[in-house]
Each structure stands twice: as structure tokens, then as C-alpha cells.
Amino acid sequence: MIITQIKQRRKELDRDKNVYVPHMVLVDKIIEETPTVRTIHFHFKDPELNKEFTFEAGQFAELSIFGVGEATFCISSSPTRNDHWECGINRVGLVTAALHRLGVGAEIGFRGPYGNHFPLDIMAGKNLVFVGGGIGLAPLRSLIWNVLDNRDKYDKIAIIYGARSPGDLCFKYDLDTWEADQSLNTIITVDKGDAMWKGREGFVSEALRDAAPSSRNAVAVVCGPPVMIRSTFPVLEQLGFMPDQVITTLEKRMKCGIGKCGRCNIGNLYVCRDGPVFSYAQIKGFISDEY
Ligand code: FES
Known part of the structure; x- marks a missing residue:
């Protein structure tokens, strides 16, 4: 019995260390903004996270649909309004199409917040x-x-x-x-x-x-x-x-969101790790070639 409990606790600790394991969130409300853009309102399934979660304007998150994949989205609600959170979803690929098929009450994965923020x-x-x-x-x-x-x-x-x-x-x-x-x-x-x-x-x-x-x-x-x-x-x-x-x-080709995959590099910067918020002074040298 005790060994089983220890194994279970180890599993929980491993889960906490794995940065790719998402938290679960529930979709509260959906607003169809345009034929290809919808806003999803959500809250965390874990009541403690609803109280503790904070972010800064400009940061982004990874939303995931199990069996489909995950993608990055900026958090489009304001940090000053913390009763729920929002992401705008532009339907451009498999994950975003799946997010467009969701209804209220759906459960999805959430990693984040990631990146820097507006100054x-x-x-x-x-x-x-x-x-x-x-x-x-x-x-x-x-x-x-x-x-x-x-x-x-x-x-x-x-x-x-x-x-x-x-x-x-x-x-x-x-x-x-x-x-x-x-x-x-x-x-x-x-x-x-x-x-x-x-x-x-x-x-x-x-x-x-x-x-x-x-x-x-x-x-x-x-x-x-x-x-x-x-x-x-x-x-x-x-x-x-x-x-x-x-x-x-800049939200360019981000994948992992945490500086591991190398997909989001622009010049000598990683958008996920060094951004996504940049001054024009930082990116002026390569903006026309790479973005
Ligand atoms: S998204 Fe993977 S390194 Fe930036």
C-alpha cells in the first residue's frame, strides 16, 4: 500500500517537472468574431489555479487538443480582468480547425504563460x-x-x-x-x-x-x-x-513555446524565448527579410 502511494507520488512529481504536460481548462463561452476567427473564454479545471494564475499583457500560451496537437496563442484578455481568460483563434491549420469545432464545456490543454510582455x-x-x-x-x-x-x-x-x-x-x-x-x-x-x-x-x-x-x-x-x-x-x-x-x-512559427525546438528563430533571436514582444530597434535589421 505504502509502496503504491510512493509510486503515485513519484508520478505526480515527474508530471510537475515535465514542462510539456498541460493544465486542463474548460471552455466557458465562444464568440464568433469573423468567419475564421473565434474567441474562446476559459477557466482552469483546478480551482486553485483559477486563484493563482497570473500573466502579463503580451504573453502567450500553448493550447492543446488531445489527438490533434497544440499551437501557440496570445492571451487576448486583460491581466486586470482575472475572472476568466481568453484567446483569439484564427482558423489556419489542424489545431485551430479543431479549436473551431469545440463547444462550450469542452476540455483542452493549456501551457503557459510564456514569453515576455509589453513594457x-x-x-x-x-x-x-x-x-x-x-x-x-x-x-x-x-x-x-x-x-x-x-x-x-x-x-x-x-x-x-x-x-x-x-x-x-x-x-x-x-x-x-x-x-x-x-x-x-x-x-x-x-x-x-x-x-x-x-x-x-x-x-x-x-x-x-x-x-x-x-x-x-x-x-x-x-x-x-x-x-x-x-x-x-x-x-x-x-x-x-x-x-x-x-x-x-511577433508570433512566428512558434512550436514548443519554451526555446527548445528552434522553429521560431528570427535573426539571432527566438521569438518564444526573447519575445514575442520586441522593439523595432531590436528587429529592424531583419524585419523585411524574415518577417
Ligand atoms: S517555439 Fe520552439 S524554440 Fe521557439
Whole structure:
């Protein structure tokens, strides 16, 4: 009996040491953001973890479906709102397709949080310019809500967000809230509108150029598809932003999430281990070739 208990305890200790063993989480709610993007709300099955789990805006997690695989996703909810956690899932492969087939109550694996985070200490007291495209709003909204929940620590805030079409705009409920907030300068654009669209048309980089936020005492945070990031950096430079005033997050080809597999290297950096949050100064040398 005692030997069995010891063996069981050894197994538990081995499990605790194995960084690949996930915690189990339960899906609470699903929001279909666009035809290919859904947000999953979840909580931990272990009540203690629900109390203890913390993360910082910008960090990511590995979500797994047994028998299918695992993939990395940024945590898209704010650390300031800890009653549940959220990830935005863009359906692009086997794991994400399986995550899109889940219903409320489903049980999935969770590893994390991993990676570094947005530098809120550097952003304090500054004017903030958030520039997002498509599903890139997922990590950005974690940061935006974190900032808005501590609004008095920051000066002017501009949010410039776009997608290919009105149907591709994610987190519309957040966009509505931010547009209604008179303390924010929120600009929404789509590459091409439809018959119902009354808003702005054009690329995010063009909306940024037209808004022309001052670079003085400012930090810009840019998240979006590579093509948007590549077109946005030059506009920020024209507006006077220095490379260390521009922050971005890269989610490139990550697999293990913990610096073991080598899949996510960009230049001399590992996105999972050294990022995913980088300043433009850190990645400027190889952004056009590798991302
Ligand atoms: S994801 Fe494996 S090394 Fe970065």
C-alpha cells in the first residue's frame, strides 16, 4: 500500500517537472468574431489555479487538443480582468480547425504563460498609439484594456485598427466601446468596404499617416499581419518615432513555446524565448527579410 502511494507520488512529481504536460481548462463561452476567427473564454479545471494564475499583457500560451496537437496563442484578455481568460483563434491549420469545432464545456490543454510582455513601465506617463490589423488586435486588446483599466497613468491614447473587410473586423464589441469613449481617438478602417459600410476605407498605414499622432513623449505599439507591420514602420519613422519608441509582437512559427525546438528563430533571436514582444530597434535589421 505504502509502496503504491510512493509510486503515485513519484508520478505526480515527474508530471510537475515535465514542462510539456498541460493544465486542463474548460471552455466557458465562444464568440464568433469573423468567419475564421473565434474567441474562446476559459477557466482552469483546478480551482486553485483559477486563484493563482497570473500573466502579463503580451504573453502567450500553448493550447492543446488531445489527438490533434497544440499551437501557440496570445492571451487576448486583460491581466486586470482575472475572472476568466481568453484567446483569439484564427482558423489556419489542424489545431485551430479543431479549436473551431469545440463547444462550450469542452476540455483542452493549456501551457503557459510564456514569453515576455509589453513594457508598461516604459509606457507610463506617455502618449500611446496602438496600431492593429486583423487578428493582431488580439494581443493588442489585452494591452489596451490593461491600460484603460489604469487610465490615469497614461496621457493621450490613439487606437488605429483595420481589417480587409467589415466582416473581418475582430472584437467589434470592443471597437464600439472605444469609439464611444471620448478620451480616446479611435479610427477604424477597412481595405475595402461593402454596401453597408459607412466608415473609412484604406489601409491601416494610411489611416496612421492621416491621423499623424505626435511622436513626442509617445510609444507606438503595432500588432498585425507582416504586410501591415512592414508598411506601418516606415510611416511611424516619417512621423518621427525612433525605433526604440515602437513596440511590436511577433508570433512566428512558434512550436514548443519554451526555446527548445528552434522553429521560431528570427535573426539571432527566438521569438518564444526573447519575445514575442520586441522593439523595432531590436528587429529592424531583419524585419523585411524574415518577417
Ligand atoms: S517555439 Fe520552439 S524554440 Fe521557439
